[in-house]
Amino acid sequence: MKKVFERPKSLKDMPFHYCPGCTHGIAHRLVAEVIDELQVFEKAIAVAPVGCSVFCYEYFDCDAYQASHGRAPAVATGIKRVLPDRVVFTYQGDGDLAAIGTGEIVHSAARGENFTVIFINNAIYAMTGGQMAPTTLLGQKTTTTPFGRDHKLNGSPVRMSEMLSVLDGTAYAARVSLHNPANVTRAKKAIKKAFEVQIAGLGFSIVEVLSSCPTNWGLPPLKALKWLEDNMLPYYPLGEFKKPAEVI
Amino acid sequence: MKKVFERPKSLKDMPFHYCPGCTHGIAHRLVAEVIDELQVFEKAIAVAPVGCSVFCYEYFDCDAYQASHGRAPAVATGIKRVLPDRVVFTYQGDGDLAAIGTGEIVHSAARGENFTVIFINNAIYAMTGGQMAPTTLLGQKTTTTPFGRDHKLNGSPVRMSEMLSVLDGTAYAARVSLHNPANVTRAKKAIKKAFEVQIAGLGFSIVEVLSSCPTNWGLPPLKALKWLEDNMLPYYPLGEFKKPAEVI
Amino acid sequence: MPRVTFREDRCKGCELCKNFCPKGIVVMADHINAMGFHPATVVEIEKCTGCAICAMMCPDVVIEVEKEEKKVG
Amino acid sequence: MPRVTFREDRCKGCELCKNFCPKGIVVMADHINAMGFHPATVVEIEKCTGCAICAMMCPDVVIEVEKEEKKVG
Amino acid sequence: MAKILMKGNEAIGEGAVRAGCRYFFGYPITPQSELPHYLAKRMPEVGGLYLQAESEVASINMVFGAAGTGARVMTSSSGPGISLMQEGISYLAGAELPCVIVNMIRGGPGLGNIAPAQSDYFQATKGGGHGDYRLIVLAPASVQEIIDLMQDAFDLSDKYRNPVMLMGDGVLGQMMEPVEIGDQKPFELPEKPWAVTGRLRGKEKRLINSLYIVPENCEVHNFKLEKKYTGIKEAEQRWEEYRTEGAEMVMVAFGTSARICKSVVDRCREEGLPVGLLRPITLWPFPEKGIVRLVDSVKSFLTVEMNMGQMVEDVRLSVNGKRPVHFYGRVGGMIPVARDVYTEVKKIFNGGVA
Amino acid sequence: MAKILMKGNEAIGEGAVRAGCRYFFGYPITPQSELPHYLAKRMPEVGGLYLQAESEVASINMVFGAAGTGARVMTSSSGPGISLMQEGISYLAGAELPCVIVNMIRGGPGLGNIAPAQSDYFQATKGGGHGDYRLIVLAPASVQEIIDLMQDAFDLSDKYRNPVMLMGDGVLGQMMEPVEIGDQKPFELPEKPWAVTGRLRGKEKRLINSLYIVPENCEVHNFKLEKKYTGIKEAEQRWEEYRTEGAEMVMVAFGTSARICKSVVDRCREEGLPVGLLRPITLWPFPEKGIVRLVDSVKSFLTVEMNMGQMVEDVRLSVNGKRPVHFYGRVGGMIPVARDVYTEVKKIFNGGVA
Amino acid sequence: MHEGILIAGFGGQGVLSTGQLLAYSGMVEGKHVAWIPSYGPEMRGGTANCGVTIADSPISSPVVSEPTVLIAMNRPSLEKFEKVVVPGGIIFVNSSLINIKATRADVRTFYIPANDMAEEIGSSKVANNIILGALLELTRVVTTGAVEKSLYEVLPPHHHKMIPINLKALEVGAGLVRE
Amino acid sequence: MHEGILIAGFGGQGVLSTGQLLAYSGMVEGKHVAWIPSYGPEMRGGTANCGVTIADSPISSPVVSEPTVLIAMNRPSLEKFEKVVVPGGIIFVNSSLINIKATRADVRTFYIPANDMAEEIGSSKVANNIILGALLELTRVVTTGAVEKSLYEVLPPHHHKMIPINLKALEVGAGLVRE
Numbered sequence A, B: 001m002k003k004v005f006e007r008p009k010s011l012k013d014m015p016f017h018y019c020p021g022c023t024h025g026i027a028h029r030l031v032a033e034v035i036d037e038l039q040v041f042e043k044a045i046a047v048a049p050v051g052c053s054v055f056c057y058e059y060f061d062c063d064a065y066q067a068s069h070g071r072a073p074a075v076a077t078g079i080k081r082v083l084p085d086r087v088v089f090t091y092q093g094d095g096d097l098a099a100i101g102t103g104e105i106v107h108s109a110a111r112g113e114n115f116t117v118i119f120i121n122n123a124i125y126a127m128t129g130g131q132m133a134p135t136t137l138l139g140q141k142t143t144t145t146p147f148g149r150d151h152k153l154n155g156s157p158v159r160m161s162e163m164l165s166v167l168d169g170t171a172y173a174a175r176v177s178l179h180n181p182a183n184v185t186r187a188k189k190a191i192k193k194a195f196e197v198q199i200a201g202l203g204f205s206i207v208e209v210l211s212s213c214p215t216n217w218g219l220p221p222l223k224a225l226k227w228l229e230d231n232m233l234p235y236y237p238l239g240e241f242k243k244p245a246e247v248i
Numbered sequence C, D: 001m002p003r004v005t006f007r008e009d010r011c012k013g014c015e016l017c018k019n020f021c022p023k024g025i026v027v028m029a030d031h032i033n034a035m036g037f038h039p040a041t042v043v044e045i046e047k048c049t050g051c052a053i054c055a056m057m058c059p060d061v062v063i064e065v066e067k068e069e070k071k072v073g
Numbered sequence E, F: 001m002a003k004i005l006m007k008g009n010e011a012i013g014e015g016a017v018r019a020g021c022r023y024f025f026g027y028p029i030t031p032q033s034e035l036p037h038y039l040a041k042r043m044p045e046v047g048g049l050y051l052q053a054e055s056e057v058a059s060i061n062m063v064f065g066a067a068g069t070g071a072r073v074m075t076s077s078s079g080p081g082i083s084l085m086q087e088g089i090s091y092l093a094g095a096e097l098p099c100v101i102v103n104m105i106r107g108g109p110g111l112g113n114i115a116p117a118q119s120d121y122f123q124a125t126k127g128g129g130h131g132d133y134r135l136i137v138l139a140p141a142s143v144q145e146i147i148d149l150m151q152d153a154f155d156l157s158d159k160y161r162n163p164v165m166l167m168g169d170g171v172l173g174q175m176m177e178p179v180e181i182g183d184q185k186p187f188e189l190p191e192k193p194w195a196v197t198g199r200l201r202g203k204e205k206r207l208i209n210s211l212y213i214v215p216e217n218c219e220v221h222n223f224k225l226e227k228k229y230t231g232i233k234e235a236e237q238r239w240e241e242y243r244t245e246g247a248e249m250v251m252v253a254f255g256t257s258a259r260i261c262k263s264v265v266d267r268c269r270e271e272g273l274p275v276g277l278l279r280p281i282t283l284w285p286f287p288e289k290g291i292v293r294l295v296d297s298v299k300s301f302l303t304v305e306m307n308m309g310q311m312v313e314d315v316r317l318s319v320n321g322k323r324p325v326h327f328y329g330r331v332g333g334m335i336p337v338a339r340d341v342y343t344e345v346k347k348i349f350n351g352g353v354a
Numbered sequence G, H: 001m002h003e004g005i006l007i008a009g010f011g012g013q014g015v016l017s018t019g020q021l022l023a024y025s026g027m028v029e030g031k032h033v034a035w036i037p038s039y040g041p042e043m044r045g046g047t048a049n050c051g052v053t054i055a056d057s058p059i060s061s062p063v064v065s066e067p068t069v070l071i072a073m074n075r076p077s078l079e080k081f082e083k084v085v086v087p088g089g090i091i092f093v094n095s096s097l098i099n100i101k102a103t104r105a106d107v108r109t110f111y112i113p114a115n116d117m118a119e120e121i122g123s124s125k126v127a128n129n130i131i132l133g134a135l136l137e138l139t140r141v142v143t144t145g146a147v148e149k150s151l152y153e154v155l156p157p158h159h160h161k162m163i164p165i166n167l168k169a170l171e172v173g174a175g176l177v178r179e
């Protein structure tokens, strides 16, 4: 018998603390699979954010940092500038990356910092109890938009991948989703490309991953995926927004 | 005899502290002229940045704030949310707006905050002694890029207007220049439109003004304008990147 | 016949595997595991194609899939 | 004939007005003002069209321009 | 008046609304999230605004903007977020803008955890930001007191044109206790002849500013601030004394740890040990007067804090060497256990300065 | 050894390079700009990196990243920028990362001005960030001492795995003085078995972290930190005594104000007034030992600061009520004038406690 | 009197609101009360618990670190909190969901199939109240009357029709432990 | 000896480097020296000044708030700093650019047409050194030898050919005030 699917080596053998059906877990696994496949486990350094995925430093079995909220890209900059041959990646939520960490992500991209960002967009501040994120959809009810997000009051959701693609330093930017198997497969490909871009020294790479938060969306796991598909996909188009010529 | 050109009323009758030939002065005057023409002097509230234009709170004869470095858009948000019928504008440099204040400008735009931003891009941190700004051109020598800005080391200059135009909350975004009379005229038109957009309640408006810094560029005033034209214009295309249908 | 192994104590009963299995052979057990969830399991394993879609969608890396090796040549 | 007035004490001698005057009639004075600059001034005012370009380009709002009013009708 | 059961964090919100606060700018953080949740619903009911900022840095600067117009405005956060606000707080103090900042302290340093702590005492009282300035710092110890102090917070803030900080922790924020809130009284904002609202009706120009480029002027400004602070020190020290009559030892503790000390006092008194409690309600100005009043009659002090020893410095400064000042602390999100504090008290009574 | 004339800000840079620092992340601010200018040129010469960050928040977090790899790394700023770094500093202290942070203090609060000041003493020594932590704080008083202390700063930082702050002001940063720098010695980075560099050659997993979600663990971590701090207090107090033999009054002052006090001491001694100076070199740990050593023989203390009275609290705590502790301060960018300090000294000698 | 009651279970089992009901009832009776939930990212796992203190004198810490009563609505809760109950205290075990026994000998333990009994009387939602009824009967910490009054206060009017079944559940629970 | 020398003028007149040269020379002679520039946004206006202290004993504050010598290279500098010179001090007025007189009676004032004389000896760049020469002659704060040595140290080699004219300027300046 041949294993056609098994736990990646780079993922420590311990249970996740995530809620049932939370796709943070799938994203973790994909990153670990890519690290395995590219055989960069020994060189990998993960930078964990503040958010539900704060403990990802435990799950990825590589060396790791826990960064302050939003600053993972600055921390990664510090690491990568000292150790340019290591494979450095941040794993950040939408509150972390698109709100408090806007300056850090924009300027890491502008500087073309040669690390990879896994950006989990679940349209919510999950860890702190379901508040509006910059990526929360119009009309979406959260604990701080009890009547639904309203453009007049809160503005409109930001499309980070598109925005970062404007910057010359961004070498690779893609948006993927985890709502069904076909998209999970595509997500993995994008993550792999992002790491390859880094390994080739081509500059800043980011993969925005549309992800579910059953708990704070108040939906069972399957319905959450359906909600993602029905509501997030129309606003957040999937695809590669930028890729270097060097990468196939 | 009719005055065909005189000091605008909204500009206090006092000398500027700017260096000879510094186009900050032209930008000030244009803003004051627009305030005069739109007759919003009594409603106007200026928010000054930290940068060479820190004292603009003195020059504009309207009520004013002095904000911390980069945070003028947050301060303006606070003001405008309390006093929605006032005409609020920030006046910010490229260090202020495009570096330390990235988060504030991006999210003011994303929220569609209904104020106007005058963004003076002089490709340098002037006040602090000519350090590299995010908008410093590749190859440009500054006190912190003594060998010229290098993409590998410092990344590439950011085009803020283009980046902010990606956001739904941005109602008006234009880039203008002050290097000759025709462009000064165009600059004024854009500034006027930006204020009109605000007065019409259409959301966030920004005018990026390419401006000279003879002192830190190490050039006499005229050569500085020439340098701007020859070097900045090719990288920073002029024009309106976004405008609401409502505005002609 | 492929082998699909569930690490039952890790299962959070989210039903994603069940939903996405193209053969519809993943079901939720009646009993609950130590964490209080009804764990997923496979019935009618003979229908299983070893496509590993269940595993791919499992957020908690509960599932392993094995398959007979194809003879080469 | 238009009138172009320079507020000499405010002039920083940057020469922008001089450079952009389409008639080339703005020159820098020989003397220096209190701030130590050679102030700008207009010679041959009769050539002046009152276009106010000099004023428009002056970063220090030194210049005022007046013109005879056109008779309407 | 009927009592209702209310959560500390919600009491902050309701207290603010009743004190006339109509603007809240903030960024979520545990353990104060119920406050934004509450205000996101409540503010629209009273025509007010709840706005979620993109960061704490933005929040405090939005507060700066709103406060400058004369509105009653607040923000709220915890440890890491409050640290990010330090520049803005220094600006608010420098520009003399009234506002209320809530810090529901959590375990630190760094990310630490979200459990209750009092380890931001220094930051709040000595100035975590740059320059010479002071915050008025209030430390409630019950949900009822939260409601009451919110009113005082806004009033003091306007009175002195100074930012006020309300310090609590996760216990105070998360717990529910009965409160009397009564009917909402109509309130009137005090006149703010300095507020920037535009030059309508020909008003003279106004400016919100903390820049004094000429050192001489900056010094004058600082002296002016100092005079204000001296006035506040004189007029606004507040504390509660609990069974201090005849006490040979007085514990000094605020907020959550003061609650625990109260029960220790009771136990000691039951056993005939003459122990009392001084509970600072204003952390700045520190109730030096309260200490000085007791110092001659008391044999020793025991400061109990949920940190490694911060307020104890102010106790020592107030006691000025006249009596021994002991310290007992738990830290990192741990709450002192009454039994342990009692043991500590006994130890000191038995002369064992452990 | 030949002397050269060097600017204080440049001496910081050169001192850092000689101490083996190869990474600088910072954001420009007056009055320390010559330091980044210097390093932007100097770092490439030694294979190091000068990187301009987009903000002070980013700078300090880049420092966090680089420090975690074991590299010698620094940043530099002034008042407002240092305030913005407070969250990051708390994280550095929490994760026990060595690094050097320079604060060339300017007049505050708020934007204030760029003139010299010492009003960030509290922020540096009591913890401007959240949680219980300490920085080692060094205060040079000459350009030569800047060079020397930069070496100590990095060494102490590595020794204790703790951030170190060097505090100066615009006078120290802008002035040129003769210095001896000698030849650059080869240096070796100390072993850092905790540094995160990837799991090459099968190393066990390493982690840079300040999160201790379980309060019990967080407390253990805090106790461990506290033990370290106690050790530092024991071992690292540094100060200079100037003509304290037989002094009846001792001034306490650091940095720029200490220079002025020295000349006052000389004048007093010339006139037969037994006055001396204690100049703290470590602000944290405060040289309590130095004070305690003097307290019995001295009749009174006068603390002179360029602020409204901050270090004076530590002097009082050290003196513990045994002697009067007076204060004289200039603020907002003003430097004490020797004549005025002398007058103050005389006044105290004449019994007039002003 | 000083009762520290710890109620623990899965999120969604209503342990927080049951605790609030109890605290409210204490308040109605003029007692000192405090309620505090567990808070934190451990919520991610889906467990929830709260502490309720009801006392005659002011309450120092609202955190119930040494409960006099533990209500364990699921197995992890029993396993986690059994050991902190004070000697002589009471443990209620929701035996509908918990198939193990408590191991402490120095406390009184009551096994109540709360979910099953709640279904029996017509609503699975009142499982907590079955145990609450037992608690009241044994400890008299508050009266059933106070709980009834509180239900009217706490529940929004359109849920008042649920009050009878809630009271019924209290009654059934009380009956179970009534000697 | 304790001389506090304030040198002030427009940016570009070389006042900062002249101050550095003086400080360097003091150092060469083993004296205590300190140099400090004005810094700040007032530089925008284009004025610059620096203070140089040369003394036999350690220097307390390098800030020259009460100069013993003022070198005013332009009119605003004279107007601004004339009043702070100590009684009995010296003021050098660059009369090439300053067409007003100093008003203080309690100081010694020397009017030196520095720019004109510099042009005369062949380079407008050495105007400052003309005044420096006068200063050295009057105060002997450092020797000309020390300045010469310093010039070799301070100037990059490819500028060493400028040294003779610099020395000439010192000489000319000294001559002007030599009795």
Ligand SMILES: Cc1ncc(C[n+]2csc(CCOP(=O)(O)OP(=O)(O)O)c2C)c(N)n1
Pocket: A050, A051, A052, A053, A069, A092, A093, A094, A095, A096, A097, A120, A122, A124, A125, A126, A127, A128, A133, E027, E028, E029, E030, E056, E080, E081, E084
């Ligand atoms: C400076 C600071 N501000 C706020 C917080 C509180 N906080 C923790 S996680 C978080 C948001 C998490 O949302 P996101 O980044 O989207 O991650 P998710 O939990 O959704 O995966 C916030 C605001 C913090 N820890 N530090």
Ligand SMILES: Cc1ncc(C[n+]2csc(CCOP(=O)(O)OP(=O)(O)O)c2C)c(N)n1
Pocket: B050, B051, B052, B053, B069, B092, B093, B094, B095, B096, B097, B120, B122, B124, B125, B126, B127, B128, B133, F027, F028, F029, F030, F056, F080, F081, F084
């Ligand atoms: C928090 C903070 N960081 C840094 C500074 C120092 N600073 C003042 S102005 C400035 C940059 C100014 O550049 P820019 O915004 O481009 O304006 P310009 O002077 O070029 O007009 C900096 C970094 C400050 N005042 N506050």
Ligand code: SF4
Pocket: A017, A018, A019, A021, A022, A023, A024, A052, A122, A126, A127, A212, A213, A214, A215, A216, G044
């Ligand atoms: S709260 Fe949301 S994002 Fe966080 S673990 Fe649960 S489901 Fe996932």
Ligand code: SF4
Pocket: B017, B018, B019, B021, B022, B023, B024, B052, B122, B126, B127, B212, B213, B214, B215, B216, H044
């Ligand atoms: S330094 Fe540059 S931007 Fe500033 S006033 Fe001078 S020329 Fe203008």
Ligand code: SF4
Pocket: C004, C020, C021, C022, C023, C024, C025, C026, C042, C047, C048, C049, C050, C051, C052, C053, C054, C055, C065
């Ligand atoms: S491997 Fe494929 S067919 Fe088999 S159980 Fe999993 S999803 Fe179903």
Ligand code: SF4
Pocket: A021, C006, C010, C011, C012, C013, C014, C015, C016, C017, C018, C039, C040, C057, C058, C059, C060, C061, C062, C063
């Ligand atoms: S997807 Fe995984 S966790 Fe979810 S039910 Fe299936 S096996 Fe269990």
Ligand code: SF4
Pocket: D004, D020, D021, D022, D023, D024, D025, D026, D042, D047, D048, D049, D050, D051, D052, D053, D054, D055, D065
């Ligand atoms: S108005 Fe026109 S023509 Fe006349 S001086 Fe000015 S620029 Fe020249």
Ligand code: SF4
Pocket: B021, D006, D010, D011, D012, D013, D014, D015, D016, D017, D018, D039, D040, D057, D058, D059, D060, D061, D062, D063
């Ligand atoms: S443009 Fe203005 S400042 Fe410049 S020379 Fe002409 S008048 Fe003078």
Ligand SMILES: [Mg+2]
Pocket: A051, A093, A094, A095, A120, A121, A122, A123, A124, A125, A126, A133
């Ligand atoms: Mg999120």
Ligand SMILES: [Mg+2]
Pocket: B051, B093, B094, B095, B120, B121, B122, B123, B124, B125, B126, B133
């Ligand atoms: Mg600029």
